[in-house]
Amino acid sequence: MPWVKISSKVGIAEEFRRLSGADQQRMLPSGALPINILDINELERILNGVVGICPGKSGEKKVIALEGFYPPKFGIWATHRIFRVIYTLEGRKMYVIAKHMTKHDGDKEFWALYYKFYKIPYMPTPYYFLYDKRLEKDFRDVYGYFWMEYIEHEINFEEYLLDWVLGRIRRLDLYNLVELLTLVWSKGIKHNDLKGEHLLLKGDKWHLIDFEKFKHFRKPEDKEDDLAMLIGDSSLFLDGYLSFHHIELEGEMKKRYDEFAGMVLDAFGVDISRNPHFKMLLSVIRSEGIRESAAFR
Numbered sequence: 001m002p003w004v005k006i007s008s009k010v011g012i013a014e015e016f017r018r019l020s021g022a023d024q025q026r027m028l029p030s031g032a033l034p035i036n037i038l039d040i041n042e043l044e045r046i047l048n049g050v051v052g053i054c055p056g057k058s059g060e061k062k063v064i065a066l067e068g069f070y071p072p073k074f075g076i077w078a079t080h081r082i083f084r085v086i087y088t089l090e091g092r093k094m095y096v097i098a099k100h101m102t103k104h105d106g107d108k109e110f111w112a113l114y115y116k117f118y119k120i121p122y123m124p125t126p127y128y129f130l131y132d133k134r135l136e137k138d139f140r141d142v143y144g145y146f147w148m149e150y151i152e153h154e155i156n157f158e159e160y161l162l163d164w165v166l167g168r169i170r171r172l173d174l175y176n177l178v179e180l181l182t183l184v185w186s187k188g189i190k191h192n193d194l195k196g197e198h199l200l201l202k203g204d205k206w207h208l209i210d211f212e213k214f215k216h217f218r219k220p221e222d223k224e225d226d227l228a229m230l231i232g233d234s235s236l237f238l239d240g241y242l243s244f245h246h247i248e249l250e251g252e253m254k255k256r257y258d259e260f261a262g263m264v265l266d267a268f269g270v271d272i273s274r275n276p277h278f279k280m281l282l283s284v285i286r287s288e289g290i291r292e293s294a295a296f297r
Helices: 021-027 040-049 103-117 133-137 157-165 175-186 221-244 252-268 276-282
Strands: 003-008 061-069 082-089 092-102 128-130 143-149 189-191 199-202 205-208 214-216
Touching: 040 061, 040 082, 092 103, 157 221, 157 252, 175 221, 175 252, 221 252, 221 276
Parallel strands: none
Antiparallel strands: 003 061, 061 082, 082 092, 092 143, 128 143, 189 214, 199 205
8 A cells, every 4th residue: 555654743744845746645635624634733623633543543643644545657647636644642642534525425335335235244343534614604615534443455556567577476366355345235335446455355355446336236237337337447557667667568478468357257147248347447558468358348
């Protein structure tokens, strides 16, 4: 999971200063906010003053740093202004996630996740939605923070595909992905843009980052939509990397890419070749090797 330190007790972090202005802007919160999340002292006050943000963790919390979610830039750029707050409690380092959200999305996702997801095994329930309604009087763009448990991310599907195609890993093992999708679908949950940047996953524990696009599983073809987006977005990520480095997808690399796509499709026994979502994503891919792959004929 790509996290970049933004600030700490001593001020703005050097690694954040080194980013371009555009990249900094993508990470920073916008609109009127209930707290200045960049202020470590204010963050500390909130964590100690609002019980719902860190449930079950009583005692004085000392905030060490604030980090921003900084996804890779090859393929589709996406960032959801999600922050990781690092704090100590009785000498132990701990984390909590703060997701920047509008009031509408925050209320909607908080209650939807709380009531509909809390029975899912290993699914961390949302903690709290922090919002200041008084700001609505003077400001149009008012945001809050959706607080949730932090899960250390172990697999980024897009980067996993890249590492496999380039030969950085020897064995293609999609067990974790298959297990995750099977769990999500078995609970009647669909997410129409499920990819590495939108997912926290560690073993049996998982959480979605991109909350806005999830909906209930309703039709059998929803599985094909999910797979189309997953393979399509991962292919776009790979396409961006190949284009940036002027690499042609051919020979052993193309063989590995075909194997990847084939294993995913075979795992679920579906055909996405006629799927409109995939056709849309495939239309913007520049690599002939990806476009002409036998897996998509």
